[in-house]
Amino acid sequence: MLNKIKQTFDLNYCLILQPTNTDYAMRVFNDKQIEILEVAERLFAEGGFDGTSIRNISKEAKINVAMVSYYFGSKEKLLEALIIYRIADLKIQLEILSKEEVSPLYKINKLVELYISKIHNNRYIYQILHFELSFSKRALNFEAFTEAKKANLSSLTIIIEEGQKKGIFRNDIIIPLIIPTIFGTYIHFHLNRTFNEEVLHLKTETDYDNYIKNQLTTHIKQTIKALLINEG
DSSP, X not given: OHHHHHHHHTGGGGSSOOOOOOHHHHHHSOHHHHHHHHHHHHHHHHHOSTTOOHHHHHHHHTSOHHHHXXXXXXXXXXXXXXXXXXXXXXXXXXXXXXXXXXXXXHHHHHHHHHHHHHHHHTHHHHHHHHHHHHTOOOOOOOHHHHHHHHHHHHHHHHHHHHHHHTTSBOSOOXXXXXXXXXXXXXXXXXXXXXXXXXXXXXXXXXXHXXXXXXXXXXXXXXXXXXXXXXXX
16 A cells, blocks of 8 residues: 555655754754654655664664664654654744734735645655555554644634634635645645646656646635635
8 A cells, every 4th residue: 555655646756855954843853863854754755664664764874773762762753753843844834924914815825835835845744644644553643743733723713814804804714624725736736747747748847846836836825815705
């Protein structure tokens, strides 16, 4: 099953992921832990979670196995830490965005940009999460991930309610469905990458990345705006 998912998402394209390198992450993890996490992420991309051992990670990171165990305890705990490392900055960015003195619609557009950038640059983590939450029987603790999602929903709710109070947004919005709409559009586009590259004439990795950053992100903004704006 994992091999099939790996092929579907074309993991060879996900080998090098953009590091968050946020102040928050630096407070939670020390330099050596971050080095181990980023090595593990790359190896998970190359060989899958099940196909990567603690020994593989320690060898690539040029440390002994005991150090990985000391910092994380197990491969499962390492994955949990990697998820926290990759999602922490989005939570903080959305909290800041919700408090900015700008229009609610501007905040929504910025939220879409933040989500698409985060998913696209770190999509392997979301692939692993999807697999672990949907198929795996491993006993992983996703409490931190769940709490981050709740916090993100809270920030979105603040923005939506602000727009409703100002008469800009409709009052019948199902707020918890907004983020899945953003995710779902991106995931569907990426799952059909080969087809989209052909019909949209995207010949290089740069073409594909730029299309997601510009045209796809704009399309999602327009979709969300149509769902939110009060026609009256």
